[in-house]
Structure formats: C-alpha cells, structure tokens
Amino acid sequence: xxxxxxxxxxxxxxxxxxxxxxxxxxxxxxxxxxxxxxxxxxxxxxxxxxxxxxxxxxxxxxxxxxxxxxxxxxxxxxxxxxxxxxxxxxxxxxxxxxxxxxxxxxxxxxxxxxxxxxxxxxxxxxxxxxxxxxxxxxxxxxxx
Amino acid sequence: xxxxxxxxxxxxxxxxxxxxxxxxxxxxxxxxxxxxxxxxxxxxxxxxxxxxxxxxxxxxxxxxxxxxxxxxxxxxxxxxxxxxxxxxxxxxxxxxxxxxxxxxxxxxxxxxxxxxxxxxxxxxxxxxxxxxxxxxxxxxxxxxxxxxxxxxxxxxxxxxxxxxxxxxxxxxxxxxxxxxxxxxxxxxxxxxxxxxxxxxxxxxxxxxxxxxxxxxxxxxxxxxxxxxxxxxxxxxxxxxxxxxxxxxxxxxxxxxxxxxxxxxxxxxxxxxxxxxxxxxxxxxxxxxxxxxxxxxxxxxxxxxxxxxxxxxxxxxxxxxxxxxxxxxxxxxxxxxxxxxxxxxx
Numbered sequence: 001x002x003x004x005x006x007x008x009x010x011x012x013x014x015x016x017x018x019x020x021x022x023x024x025x026x027x028x029x030x031x032x033x034x035x036x037x038x039x040x041x042x043x044x045x046x047x048x049x050x051x052x053x054x055x056x057x058x059x060x061x062x063x064x065x066x067x068x069x070x071x072x073x074x075x076x077x078x079x080x081x082x083x084x085x086x087x088x089x090x091x092x093x094x095x096x097x098x099x100x101x102x103x104x105x106x107x108x109x110x111x112x113x114x115x116x117x118x119x120x121x122x123x124x125x126x127x128x129x130x131x132x133x134x135x136x137x138x139x140x141x142x143x144x
Numbered sequence: 145x146x147x148x149x150x151x152x153x154x155x156x157x158x159x160x161x162x163x164x165x166x167x168x169x170x171x172x173x174x175x176x177x178x179x180x181x182x183x184x185x186x187x188x189x190x191x192x193x194x195x196x197x198x199x200x201x202x203x204x205x206x207x208x209x210x211x212x213x214x215x216x217x218x219x220x221x222x223x224x225x226x227x228x229x230x231x232x233x234x235x236x237x238x239x240x241x242x243x244x245x246x247x248x249x250x251x252x253x254x255x256x257x258x259x260x261x262x263x264x265x266x267x268x269x270x271x272x273x274x275x276x277x278x279x280x281x282x283x284x285x286x287x288x289x290x291x292x293x294x295x296x297x298x299x300x301x302x303x304x305x306x307x308x309x310x311x312x313x314x315x316x317x318x319x320x321x322x323x324x325x326x327x328x329x330x331x332x333x334x335x336x337x338x339x340x341x342x343x344x345x346x347x348x349x350x351x352x353x354x355x356x357x358x359x360x361x362x363x364x365x366x367x368x369x370x371x372x373x374x375x376x377x378x379x380x381x382x383x384x385x386x387x388x389x390x391x392x393x394x395x396x397x398x399x400x401x402x403x404x405x406x407x408x409x410x411x412x413x414x415x416x417x418x419x420x421x422x423x424x425x426x427x428x429x430x431x432x433x434x435x436x437x438x439x440x441x442x443x444x445x446x447x448x449x450x451x452x453x454x455x456x457x458x459x460x461x462x463x464x465x466x467x468x469x470x471x472x473x474x475x476x477x478x479x480x481x482x483x484x485x486x487x488x489x
Binding site: 081086088089092093095110112114116117118120121123124125127128131132134135 | 154158161162205208209210211236240243244246271274275277278281282304305306308309312330334336337338339397398399400401402403463464465466467468
C-alpha cells in the first residue's frame with residue numbers, strides 16, 4: 001500500500017468515525033429532549049431523524065475509504081493467456097511485484113521452463129566443469 | 145535482482161549460481177537445523193513450509209555447481225533428517241552429490257551400480273531412474289541412456305520432462321525426425337507451452353534455439369544448413385519449413401512479444417524468401433503446403449518489425465521490457481543487421 005492510498009483510507013476512516021459520533025450525540029440529545037418535553041407537555045415525540053449533514057458525511061466518508069482501498073490494491077493480473085505469457089517474457093520479475101516492490105511469492109517465471117532445464121536430469125559434472133572454467137576465465141581476465 | 149532460491153537453478157548463468165550458493169550459509173543459519181515431526185515440535189517451532197524443502201533441493205544443486213560441497217552435505221543432511229533415508233527424491237539427491245564428488249570413472253561406476261541396486265529393489269523409483277539416465281548420458285553412453293529412457297517412458301508415458309530429455313538426446317546425435325517426434329509428445333502433454341512450440345521445429349532448423357545461452361553462437365545457423373541442405377528430398381524439406389512456419393506462428397500466438405518465436409519466424413521466412421526462385425511443388429499432403437509468397441513476406445515483415453521494436457526497447461532499458469536475456473537480444477540484433485546488409489547488396 002502506498003502512502004497516498006493509506007492516508008486517503010485513514011482520512012475516510014476518521015470522517016466515518018466522526019459521523020458515527022455525531023449521530024450518537026444527536027440521538028442522545030434527541031431522546032433527552034423528548035423525555036423532558038414529554039414530562040412537561042406530554043405531546044407526541046418529534047420524528048427522530050438525523051440531520052442531513054451527518055447523513056452526507058457518512059456516505060462521503062464511505063466512498064473516500066473505498067477510494068483509498070481501491071488505490072491500494074495491486075495491479076490486476078492479465079487473464080488472457082497470451083498477454084500473461086507475453087508479460088512474463090517481456091517484463092520478467094518486474095511485472096509481478098506488489099506495490100512495495102517485492103516479487104510475488106508465487107512468481108516462477110515461465111512455468112514451462114522445466115521442460116527445457118529438466119532439473120531431474122541435470123548433468124552435475126558438466127555444470128561443475130563449466131563453472132570452474134568460468135571462474136578460471138574470470139581470474140585470467142583479472143590478471144591482465 | 146538476485147535470483148530467487150525457490151526457482152530451479154539449472155539454467156542460470158554462472159554468476160547467478162555463485163550468488164545463490166553464497167546465500168547458502170545465511171539460509172542454513174536462519175532455518176532450524178532439525179525438523180521434528182512430533183506435534184510438540186511443530187507447536188514450538190511453527191509449522192514447516194514446503195518451500196523450505198524446495199529451497200534445500202535448489203541449494204544442493206547450486207552449491208554442487210559452485211563446488212561448495214560442505215553446504216550441499218548440510219542441506220542433504222537436513223533433507224534426510226526430515227524425509228528419511230529411503231525417500232525416493234532423497235535417494236536421487238544423495239546420488240547427485242556422489243556424482244558431483246566422483247573423482248574418476250571408477251567412482252562413477254560405483255554410483256551407477258548403486259542406482260542399479262536401488263532400481264532392482266524398486267524399479268518404479270522414477271527420480272533414481274532419471275538420475276541413472278542422466279549419469280549414463282554424462283558418461284557418454286548415449287545408446288544405454290536412450291534405451292533406459294525409452295523403457296522409463298514405456299511405463300510412465302505422461303512424463304513431459306522425460307520426453308523432452310529424450311528429444312534432447314536424439315538431437316545431440318543428429319536424429320532430427322526422432323527428436324521432433326519426442327518434442328511433439330511433449331506438446332501433446334503441454335499444448336500451451338509457448339517455449340516448446342518453437343523448439344519443435346527449431347530442431348530441424350536451428351538447434352541453437354534450443355539453448356538460449358548459445359543463441360549468440362553462429363554455429364547454429366551452420367548446423368541448420370547442414371541439417372537441411374544435403375540429401376534431404378525436396379518434399380520433406382518443404383514439409384519441415386512449412387511446419388516450422390506454423391510452429392513459430394503458434395508460439396507467437398500463445399505469447400505476445402516472444403523474442404524466440406519472432407526470431408525463428410524471421411529466420412525461416414528469410415530463408416524461404418531467399419530461395420523463392422524454386423517453384424513450389426504441390427505435394428499431396430495439403431497439410432504441409434507452404435503458404436504463398438505474399439503471406440510469407442508479410443510474416444517476415446511482421447517479425448522484422450517486432451524484433452526491431454524489442455531491440456529498441458531493451459536497448460533503451462525501458463520499464464517493462466527488461467525481461468529478455470541480453471544474449472537473445474544481441475542475437476536478434478545480429479540477425480536484423482545481416483538482413484539489412486543483404487538488402488543493401
């Protein structure tokens with residue numbers, strides 16, 4: 001979650017909390033008033049409805065929270081096979097990071113790479129030799 | 145960015161393998177040395193993750209490659225402690241470590257005997273059977289390896305990895321039709337694998353496409369000439385070429401901006417356009433008829449445009465175009481440069 005989306009969500013949350021508090025205060029006041037008027041005049045209770053500004057604040061703060069959450073979601077993944085495959089080939093690991101920049105845990109590159117690398121058939125002696133050659137080459141280059 | 149320990153390290157370049165195996169001590173230190181399977185143990189140490197064991201397996205591979213045998217033994221020890229001595233995968237890994245440490249042919253023979261011993265007790269032990277085949281191939285006994293592999297495929301015909309290995313063995317011996325056949329079996333198992341589509345035909349055209357690390361070598365093109373030029377009848381040659389066009393197109397269809405697919409398409413269409421003087425003989429098998437010249441030209445143009453786009457973007461190191469390997473991009477650049485110089489002449 002980026003800072004922007006998080007701060008928007010927090011602002012929305014504060015507004016919502018404020019709206020709830022106002023509504024509670026208003027209803028408390030309302031019931032107190034009806035109680036006192038009832039004892040004095042015994043007239044029918046006024047309709048207990050919230051003022052428009054509290055209602056508006058509730059709705060708007062909900063939408064602000066929604067906006068913050070939506071901004072904070074990770075980019076959607078492609079659902080078409082060729083687009084998804086192209087993304088793997090073109091962007092590599094970079095295309096599969098979350099907003100913080102860490103590579104997704106389930107990212108494994110091209111899932112069919114196994115058919116070419118064939119880890120169960122690995123020729124370890126050849127790999128060792130190639131690695132040793134590579135090291136030697138690096139050393140020789142350093143000396144020159 | 146450092147490669148992840150969770151991915152198979154077999155195809156990584158040496159520098160990446162080195163950085164992986166240098167992570168080994170830290171990983172070994174950070175994870176608990178014993179994994180107990182008793183309920184109290186899991187209560188205390190938290191539940192074990194399957195990734196951890198995968199990590200150990202991959203670490204063994206990269207440590208053996210870089211010669212860090214000690215770390216490999218520690219990893220192996222932990223796997224043995226968790227899964228027991230007679231787990232099939234652990235047996236294969238132990239064999240792998242022994243293979244890597246074998247000094248001479250005698251030691252390798254001993255390892256081979258050990259594999260035979262394990263297989264005689266349980267001949268459905270697939271990891272060990274695969275190791276045995278790999279060892280035979282590594283020792284240069286190709287025909288033994290082939291027959292063992294065919295035997296393995298006999299009772300496990302849905303093993304795409306084994307089919308792919310078989311194709312590779314045939315390819316290394318120059319048996320192109322057999323290699324193509326085995327690759328087609330892989331394709332049956334994994335019809336959406338965009339990287340398999342192109343090698344299927346790359347086999348009879350340019351084996352360099354099989355190995356991205358070697359793609360920059362011009363050797364492949366020479367092999368491709370040798371494979372197609374002498375003693376190949378006109379009909380089957382055309383069949384191969386048409387099939388090649390089809391396969392490369394399919395791999396592009398499966399994967400947007402696929403460098404290897406466009407590279408192969410470019411290579412084939414270029415070749416076809418060059419020898420276009422030859423009249424296209426209509427064969428009975430209409431399946432394998434080549435598309436007409438117009439189509440081929442348009443395919444060629446498309447491949448050229450796409451390749452130059454890819455080259456431009458990765459030369460500028462644009463965001464979202466950094467997934468291609470440098471060697472492959474260099475090879476594509478070379479191909480296009482060739483084309484341009486040919487057009488000038």
